[in-house]
């Protein structure tokens with residue numbers, strides 16, 4: 003459905019979920035688009051800026067792949083670029099405001115160089131009010147497209163460049179999973195692999211089910227093919243991605259599809275497998291067992307809890323209690339004692355009392371997280387929580403965030419103390435951005451390790467002796 007100004011509406015997701023899934027997969031063929039479109043970028047440069055989660059990073063890699071097949075070359079600044087592409091995130095208002103600020107500041111550049119094309123895509127483009135705003139107040143934006151039709155980028159660009167028209171194309175329904183899209187991977191040592199798209203959970207604060215649609219799993223054979231191709235390219239790690247990976251395969255009628263997929267990915271022999279993001283409600287014992295059994299499934303788990311208060315969790319519609327989360331935590335620790343945990347936490351959800359916040363601190367003390375992504379609650383328009391009074395003053399939210407961050411830093415430091423003097427296996431991602439003579443990479447426990455060593459360690463799995471600890475990183479020397 004091609005949405006024009008004024009016609010676009012946020013899809014009713016609950017209704018959409020009732021639809022049965024039809025033809026699941028389509029194959030992408032760049033050269034099925036008009037011949038002229040496949041040569042559009044010859045002699046031109048693109049600048050791509052991606053915000054937000056790893057799913058967005060993976061989308062950015064696909065768009066980079068398509069653009070390069072069309073002849074575009076990448077560049078790292080807006081002045082040099084013929085095409086500026088903003089791949090956006092809608093999860094937090096602050097991030098949206100930043101994007102709008104940046105796009106706003108491009109007005110002058112566009113006036114000076116009218117032939118430059120400015121495009122906005124990603125989750126913000128799936129929001130009706132943002133699309134309206136762009137149409138009314140941001141005439142410098144030439145192209146807007148959403149998360150469900152990014153595979154149409156070549157054709158949309160063709161219409162922009164040759165039709166001289168402003169193109170707004172946002173699909174309100176998910177459509178098919180499109181396979182065989184080109185990709186330009188951003189990491190030499192690891193590769194992101196989408197296993198599914200969308201989310202059916204409808205946590206009351208979250209906009210993702212509205213911007214990314216209902217759950218659609220890729221076929222297992224397509225996923226395994228991608229994991230094997232990573233190996234062939236010399237990459238050491240596959241990072242399996244989904245908003246709720248534990249729901250993988252349900253839409254295809256599989257039971258416990260994620261564990262099954264995880265084991266098959268591990269059987270490919272790739273050296274490391276990680277996966278994001280898990281949901282405590284859907285996590286199965288069989289997945290814990292797979293993690294325990296396969297040495298190439300890394301023993302680190304990102305398991306968002308969001309709050310330690312049962313009442314807040316109920317109002318967030320998370321579908322579990324603090325007690326059931328801690329039970330799952332205990333089960334994992336019992337089966338895999340060395341497992342490390344990271345999480346997501348929100349402070350200042352509507353109505354959160356001091357006592358309820360204290361319950362979050364209690365849970366943090368219990369689980370001794372290695373890292374947490376902590377956020378101040380901000381309402382997202384169109385979500386159920388946005389109609390609850392946002393009644394916690396900002397200074398209280400900030401104070402709670404500080405207390406929480408200090409608590410997490412303490413537990414992470416205490417956990418890291420256990421690694422001091424030990425040897426960890428680090429996948430070396432290259433030289434550190436901060437110090438030229440230092441490498442950086444991630445250990446099996448998913449700790450960021452900065453270490454010294456001889457030349458040529460890039461993309462190697464290196465034994466590193468831990469010589470120094472911080473809350474969220476380790477220092478070391480290659481052995």
Ligand code: SF4
Nearest residue numbers: 201203204205208210
């Ligand atoms: S599980 Fe909840 S927080 Fe995560 S993407 Fe789905 S709706 Fe959003």
